[in-house]
Amino acid sequence: MIEIIIGEFCFSASHKLTFENGSGSNIHGHEWHLTVFVRSLDPDETGISINYQLLRDMIQEQVDRLNRKFLNDLPIFAGKNPTDEMISKVLFQVLSEKINSQDHQVCAVEIWHSGRRHIKYSREVCIDDPK
């Protein structure tokens, strides 16, 4: 099995957070960075396991949907608090729906907007190589 780390993508967006005690943040923006981890079958006879450019394009399309947006207003965050943790989880779900196949699956999404903290949302994935 191969793990391909695809990065780095960036998007600028704003969000407003609600905290446990009922308080909230003001609307503010960040430039988020994103790396996607994909597990794939072993390379075929040509030495290729995945169409890397197609994968990049699929991720970029989803990143573009967030760029210069107020995240709280987007349907994918409806009813959700768009924290870094939630953003990584939602991106994991969206990218999994777009990318996953019998041959490759998203296994983690990592985001950050400063050097102080990276959030990595991951799930165990299993790809059965018939060879």
Ligand SMILES: [Zn+2]
């Ligand atoms: Zn923030």
